[in-house]
Amino acid sequence: MVHYNRFVLDNGLRVLVHEDNSTPMAVVNVLYDVGAKDEDPAKTGFAHLFEHLMFGGSIHIPDYDEPLQRAGGENNAYTTNDLTNYYCSLPAENIETAFWLESDRMLSLAFSKKSLEVQRKVVCEEFKEHYINKPYGDLWFKMRELAFTTHPYRWMTIGKDLSHIENATIDDVKAFFHKHYNPSNAILVVAGNVTTDQVKGLSEKWFGPIPKGDKYQRNLPAEPKQTGAKMMDVTADVPLDALVKTWHIEARLEKGYYVADLITEILGGGGSSRMYQALVKEKQLFSSLDCYHFGSIDKGLLAIEGKLVKGVNLEDADKAVCEQLQKIQNDLIDDSELQKVKNKTESVIAFEDMSVMSRASSLANYELLGDANLMNTELDRYQAITSEDIKAYSKIIFDTDNSNTLYYRSKN
Amino acid sequence: MLNRKKSPAIVDAVEFHLQLKPYTKFTLDNGVEVYSLHAGAQEVLMVEMVFFAGNWYEEKNIVAATTNFMLKNGTKQKSAFAINEHFDFYGAYLNRGCQNETATLTLHTLGKHLPKLLPVMSELLTDSVFPEEELAIYKQNQKQRLTINLKKCDFVANRLIDKYLFGVDHPYGKFSSAEDYEAINREDLIYYYNKFYTHGKCIIFTAGVLPADIKEQLNNAFGSLPLNQQPLPKVVHPTITATEKKYNISNDANGVQGAIRLARPFPNRHHPDFSKVQVLNNLFGGFFGSRLMSNIREDKGYTYGIHSYLQNMIEQSAWMVSTEAGKDVFAATIAEVYKEMARLRDDKIEESELHLVRNFMMGSLLSDLDGPFQTISRWKSYILNGLDENYFHKAINTIKTVSADELQELAKKYLNEEAFFELVVV
Numbered sequence: 001m002v003h004y005n006r007f008v009l010d011n012g013l014r015v016l017v018h019e020d021n022s023t024p025m026a027v028v029n030v031l032y033d034v035g036a037k038d039e040d041p042a043k044t045g046f047a048h049l050f051e052h053l054m055f056g057g058s059i060h061i062p063d064y065d066e067p068l069q070r071a072g073g074e075n076n077a078y079t080t081n082d083l084t085n086y087y088c089s090l091p092a093e094n095i096e097t098a099f100w101l102e103s104d105r106m107l108s109l110a111f112s113k114k115s116l117e118v119q120r121k122v123v124c125e126e127f128k129e130h131y132i133n134k135p136y137g138d139l140w141f142k143m144r145e146l147a148f149t150t151h152p153y154r155w156m157t158i159g160k161d162l163s164h165i166e167n168a169t170i171d172d173v174k175a176f177f178h179k180h181y182n183p184s185n186a187i188l189v190v191a192g193n194v195t196t197d198q199v200k201g202l203s204e205k206w207f208g209p210i211p212k213g214d215k216y217q218r219n220l221p222a223e224p225k226q227t228g229a230k231m232m233d234v235t236a237d238v239p240l241d242a243l244v245k246t247w248h249i250e251a252r253l254e255k256g257y258y259v260a261d262l263i264t265e266i267l268g269g270g271g272s273s274r275m276y277q278a279l280v281k282e283k284q285l286f287s288s289l290d291c292y293h294f295g296s297i298d299k300g301l302l303a304i305e306g307k308l309v310k311g312v313n314l315e316d317a318d319k320a321v322c323e324q325l326q327k328i329q330n331d332l333i334d335d336s337e338l339q340k341v342k343n344k345t346e347s348v349i350a351f352e353d354m355s356v357m358s359r360a361s362s363l364a365n366y367e368l369l370g371d372a373n374l375m376n377t378e379l380d381r382y383q384a385i386t387s388e389d390i391k392a393y394s395k396i397i398f399d400t401d402n403s404n405t406l407y408y409r410s411k412n
Numbered sequence: 413m414l415n416r417k418k419s420p421a422i423v424d425a426v427e428f429h430l431q432l433k434p435y436t437k438f439t440l441d442n443g444v445e446v447y448s449l450h451a452g453a454q455e456v457l458m459v460e461m462v463f464f465a466g467n468w469y470e471e472k473n474i475v476a477a478t479t480n481f482m483l484k485n486g487t488k489q490k491s492a493f494a495i496n497e498h499f500d501f502y503g504a505y506l507n508r509g510c511q512n513e514t515a516t517l518t519l520h521t522l523g524k525h526l527p528k529l530l531p532v533m534s535e536l537l538t539d540s541v542f543p544e545e546e547l548a549i550y551k552q553n554q555k556q557r558l559t560i561n562l563k564k565c566d567f568v569a570n571r572l573i574d575k576y577l578f579g580v581d582h583p584y585g586k587f588s589s590a591e592d593y594e595a596i597n598r599e600d601l602i603y604y605y606n607k608f609y610t611h612g613k614c615i616i617f618t619a620g621v622l623p624a625d626i627k628e629q630l631n632n633a634f635g636s637l638p639l640n641q642q643p644l645p646k647v648v649h650p651t652i653t654a655t656e657k658k659y660n661i662s663n664d665a666n667g668v669q670g671a672i673r674l675a676r677p678f679p680n681r682h683h684p685d686f687s688k689v690q691v692l693n694n695l696f697g698g699f700f701g702s703r704l705m706s707n708i709r710e711d712k713g714y715t716y717g718i719h720s721y722l723q724n725m726i727e728q729s730a731w732m733v734s735t736e737a738g739k740d741v742f743a744a745t746i747a748e749v750y751k752e753m754a755r756l757r758d759d760k761i762e763e764s765e766l767h768l769v770r771n772f773m774m775g776s777l778l779s780d781l782d783g784p785f786q787t788i789s790r791w792k793s794y795i796l797n798g799l800d801e802n803y804f805h806k807a808i809n810t811i812k813t814v815s816a817d818e819l820q821e822l823a824k825k826y827l828n829e830e831a832f833f834e835l836v837v838v
Contacts, residue, residue, distance in 0.1 A: 071422045074699075074779065117713070122715070123716075272501075288557070354454050
């Protein structure tokens, strides 16, 4: 059970406090309700580039990192298709430094041209390092475009194309800031060796005076229901053939999401999972095979991704995957297999909750979903899932018309 | 009126009195030492068995790593599937890892399931059979994985730089090839397993919310195994450092980035310079505010990240600079690294920069010690390196007191361009 207190400042900033006096540290986590899905299709990669610019100096403070490090703190941030999250941890005595730094960059950035120029290059190198200069690096660019016709999950957080980042201007940066970075669009979580009164005082002092700004009204185009199997076949300079298949699943708070989560465990979670045992160990069609989903807030994807054993052809491997999917659609899973994946879920949650930093970011994430207390009740949603649910949702998810298949062939 | 230009007062992290929470040590009936730490809020724990079964002791390449990996692939009583099923059913993780001197078997679990899991861990140590079929699958999949990794410039660079530093026959410098996987057989594994696991030398570390009967549970599972009965073989591996210093390797004709590694040999933790150089290294390239990061990423934008660090090995270390940079800027990147070395040799570090690094390192240490798994992991590192709590206090004292003059002397002693291997893999 993770205890927390919650209050809202007059400017709309939601604040959550999780007290844990067993640690000497404090974590300050600021989540902004903006992700790659909020980007203009002609200017993708911007939410993530912007995350880099948030460290390039704010209106009153030329450098974010230096004062934090001087206070014994560390920080980082990440951007997903759904959100942008900034977090720092520092000795609890010095927590005010984090309030000072975070509130100033919520108030306004310095919009330094030099910072934009440098971070454009840094992000281009990041793009090359992870997506161009790696075998299979472009695989998910292709799969996302295949699976989504309409919803902005079509593109990767890093952006559709290097040129989108290279062409970003300081005016784009300012417009993005004013649209998304304000108190009504943010969630502050403070965790660790702090008291709620102390956090209230500091929040009022540092974040209270920030103008409310306009609440961003999200109005994203919904992905229409897919009505036919989609298929793409590419050849690239990679050593081995790869197979990727995806299916649309329900949004984050729907029952189908939780069922899909357990389905990925049944099929691909660990050495005793069905597909690992059948396709890697017994039939030896794949040298590696994973089954997972994206954890997206809007309707996302469940994926099966594997590298083929040399000599096996893609069509046969695909067929063998489909046979496994047939089984889970047609036969009820037995109680002990269901119990296994539930036990695993319980254990994953317990391990995740060990660090203060991860508790803080979970609280922010659940608050974004609408209710921070979901963090304490989510396990019940998993516990309530039955064998019948698994079967029923498998039929819906693994419907051929809902499937996307990418054959990624080795040139050699 | 709130003055946002003025930073709030801080407590200097160097004022902190850092404590390493002490472990409790006990011994099983067979003499196996257990270091335990009872702490934490979640009902989870870890049990790590460290065997002296790393690649230091192997006579044939990759035997140590393969034996370690295949500990979960079948016993006299259970198939690989049954073993996985058992741990998965309880939501537990049983991981293995092979390092140079040591190899590990590590369990993470909710405490309530521990009695169901320890006996099977024990079975893996006495009854593993290394089935031919499992080995064949492993060899095939590892060879395939290797062909993919060999396409990655960073993977290739990491292998080569260690080879230049230590020699291709040294445990720190050798690496796997497809031929090595071909050559390995079941008898190699059984021999190694019998000698270094079943009859090997073992130390156990456990941490988390431990049950009251942890000692009995561990003793029941492991206390009667034939561990720690025979002395470890004394094996000496001479280091053969490459004579050529500069390398430019073309690995992928379509590569758009080069993996850069600059490295020099460096003594191990027992050397009096080690802790001081940790401070110098932080300043040089050890954190986000370091000189390499500030110059090469934050000023020039040549790379997504650049880091320097002392390698984490027992016998000998190396001082490494590591980055990936665009094809058009990697030469400029290397030139800037050397410039930063020269600056550290030529100019005394300003007090304010040194102060920042001291505070950062103390804060980072405080955060590293937060939680039972982190604390036991630090203890493990000390124990395996033959160090004790004094090392911790000395290292903290060094962070607080090492002077700018000393650091400049160390830069002159170690940060010389001609002492470094220089490697670019595109």
